[in-house]
Amino acid sequence: MAFLIIIMIPLATTEIGTDGWISNLMAEPMKALGYNAGWVLIYTSAIMMILRFFAGPIVHKLSPIGLLIVSSALAIAGLFTLSKTGSSGLFLIFAAATLYGFGKTFFWPTMLGITSEQCPKGGSLSLNAISGIAMIAVGVLGFPLIGFVQDNTASAELTANAPATAKIVLEDKEVFGILNYTAINPDKKTIAIAQQGEEASHALQVATKAGQFNALAKMTIFPTIMLVCYVLLFVYFQAK
Numbered sequence: 001m002a003f004l005i006i007i008m009i010p011l012a013t014t015e016i017g018t019d020g021w022i023s024n025l026m027a028e029p030m031k032a033l034g035y036n037a038g039w040v041l042i043y044t045s046a047i048m049m050i051l052r053f054f055a056g057p058i059v060h061k062l063s064p065i066g067l068l069i070v071s072s073a074l075a076i077a078g079l080f081t082l083s084k085t086g087s088s089g090l091f092l093i094f095a096a097a098t099l100y101g102f103g104k105t106f107f108w109p110t111m112l113g114i115t116s117e118q119c120p121k122g123g124s125l126s127l128n129a130i131s132g133i134a135m136i137a138v139g140v141l142g143f144p145l146i147g148f149v150q151d152n153t154a155s156a157e158l159t160a161n162a163p164a165t166a167k168i169v170l171e172d173k174e175v176f177g178i179l180n181y182t183a184i185n186p187d188k189k190t191i192a193i194a195q196q197g198e199e200a201s202h203a204l205q206v207a208t209k210a211g212q213f214n215a216l217a218k219m220t221i222f223p224t225i226m227l228v229c230y231v232l233l234f235v236y237f238q239a240k
Contacts, residue, residue: 004114004118008137010221011107014104017142023037023041029086033090040093044104045101052105052109055109072103072230075099079100079216080217085213112127115127144175148181149218150211150212155182155207159182162203168195168200169189169204171183184207
């Protein structure tokens with residue numbers, strides 16, 4: 001049970017954390033194409049809804065652990081390719097979103113199924129406990145960690161390309177009380193633009209975009225952890 005709970009933490013961050021952030025992330029490339037970024041989230045959610053109607057035959061063909069291994073690999077590919085779509089066309093954006101949508105579809109229900117099989121005496125209490133811990137983890141750990149990666153990357157990009165602007169807008173922050181980093185202060189953006197003009201505005205846009213998409217690429221660490229854990233579970237179940 002403890003091992004399954006540990007796996008649920010990166011799982012919730014991969015699915016819910018990314019979903020809660022992806023509309024903001026894809027805002028600029030989708031706006032440039034004349035579409036609302038919310039369509040990416042709607043599209044991946046529609047994939048989940050449709051595929052879950054056919055979950056039974058898929059699970060029977062691959063086994064629950066096999067399905068989770070495949071899903072983890074697809075989620076890694078989807079998140080990584082999405083991180084490269086900052087200046088891509090509509091087809092490439094939705095192709096990458098398709099990989100991500102296929103990857104995340106079966107994570108949560110399949111994990112609940114495995115929990116039910118491995119901890120039958122726990123009943124609904126076990127299912128609610130593991131889901132609740134996952135939801136708490138994504139709020140307490142997932143979202144702050146995503147913000148940390150995004151802000152840290154953006155500030156590094158700005159410092160390297162526009163140090164004068166960086167001196168104006170960057171401020172010190174910390175996350176979890178132990179990780180110190182610098183982030184762009186939104187209130188100071190207007191000051192920098194007023195003083196330095198279009199040059200500062202362009203530098204801030206480039207840095208923000210780099211932070212967003214670089215953070216998305218680094219999000220692949222979570223499904224990678226899951227992939228390793230699922231392979232270990234597969235080996236354990238086979239040996240057992």
